[in-house]
Amino acid sequence: MVEHTLSNAQAIAASTVEWLRKNLDKCRQLEPGALHASVHRIVAMIVQSLFETKYTECEIENALVRPALNDGISRTLLRAICKATASQTWAALSDRANEAEKELLVKGAAAFFSGSHHIQDAINRGERKAQSGAEDSSVRRRELTLALLRGERPDAGGMNSATYAVIVVGKHPCVAGDASVADHIRHVHEKTGADWLVVEQQDVVVLLVPDGSPHPATAHAGPTAAAQAAFDALRIPLVAGYVLPEMLTDIPAAVREARETVATVAALGRVRPGLYRLDDLLIEAMLLRSRDLAHRLATKVAPVVDLGEQVVETLEAFLESDCERRELARRLYIHPNTLNYRLRRVQELTGLSVSSPRDLGILKTALVALRITGTRTGMAPAGHAVEVRQSNVG
Structure with a gap:
């Protein structure tokens, strides 16, 4: 009977897949070929149990579970598929059996369902082992992480x-x-x-x-x-x-x-x-470490804020342009005399010369301090503190 029964395995698998896709939502999300392959493997294994063929856990893992996992079928879903497939396979075998085969089915019923439960138990035990291994790995990784954060040099075997x-x-x-x-x-x-x-x-x-x-x-x-x-x-x-x-x-x-x-x-x-x-x-970091000095620096350019946004933006652009006035005036769409007037007002209010390298450094740092202290909100980031975008090493 074994050859005759196994010859019907494809047909039994096809009808079982149809039933699964109608009755199990998660099976409808699987690729049909992947689902059919797993069901066919289960049918073959369960039918063999009629003739007292019992697969080892290792054989079940290698022949059934791993291919299913590769096809995107979880162990939990595979266990549900196995249970449903056993019922559908028994019903199909009973419907198609002649009188002699029905007698054999009655005698082999215990072995059949025992084989089905054995496969499901093997899937369960494999899942527990996998979870235990994942937990052990997670614990090792956390211990490695905490050791590194403490400045320790962990066992090289745990690092890569x-x-x-x-x-x-x-x-x-x-x-x-x-x-x-x-x-x-x-x-x-x-x-x-x-x-x-x-x-x-x-x-x-x-x-x-x-x-x-x-x-x-x-x-x-x-x-x-x-x-x-x-x-x-x-x-x-x-x-x-x-x-x-x-x-x-x-x-x-x-x-x-x-x-x-x-x-x-x-x-x-x-x-x-x-x-x-x-x-x-x-x-910026240095000024954040000394808020008092940041506030003191910010007060040097605070009067410029009262002149309006345009003057502050002109000063920022001037400091970033290497002090090239004619080209800067063109970029700002203003007359060179307007640029000179605004810079002269900055000098008058701050007492800092826009021609002195030292004073220019103070002005630039004071604008950063102004933003950090919140004296003027919405200020654009300082130009030299640029975002790192490209990798120059590696």
Whole structure:
């Protein structure tokens, strides 16, 4: 009977697939060929149990579960498919059997359903083992992450990189949907299977990205390819602090530096997304560390604010133009005499000369201080504190 029954396996599988797609919502979402392949394997295994053929857990895992997982069928769904397939297969065998075959079915009923339960139990045990392995891996990764954040050098067996690029992201609301940045990063991390280490702290999310790039020789070097790729994978507008520590033991200091970078950018009210380094924001960070000095500097240009937005914008443009007046007047669509008048008023109100390199430095820093102290809201970011966009290393 075994050959005759197995010859009907394709037909039984086809009718079972039709039943499953009508009665199980999740089966309707599967590719028909993938569902049919799994059902056919189950039918063959269960029918063999009629003749006291029992598959080992390893055989069930390799012949049934892994192909199903590759086809996008979860273990939970596969278990439901197996249960339904057993019922449909028994009904089909009973309908198609002649008198002699029906007698054999009666004798083999216990073995048939025992075989079905054995397959479902094997799927269950495999799922528990997989979950246990994932939990163990998760625990190991968290222990590694916490050790690195403490500045320890963990056992090399748990690491896959000589060092880790540090990316710190503030936990402000995500612009896409209702998810927080922390939730979004966790989702991207799980979906892509990226080899990052991620930890959520009180006000930020820290990503440690495996990075074997050489430590940058200069402070002007941009983010490495690995760090930039990790940041780009998040696919939402974010402002993040970035540091590539030279050694593993430098990671805690790198996290502190990246956190300060994020705090500095937030204080400036920047909205342009990108990876920022503290080296891009040294003046701003210094002023944030000394609010009293920042306020004192801001008072030097505060009178200029009373002259109106146009004068402040003219001064900012002048400081960024290397003090080239004729070309600047053309770009601002104003007469050179208008430009000279505005700059003269700045000198009169501040007591600082727009011809003195020292005074120009004070004016430029004072405008940054003005923005940091909130004396003037909506001020454009200082030109020298640029967003890091391209990777120059890696």
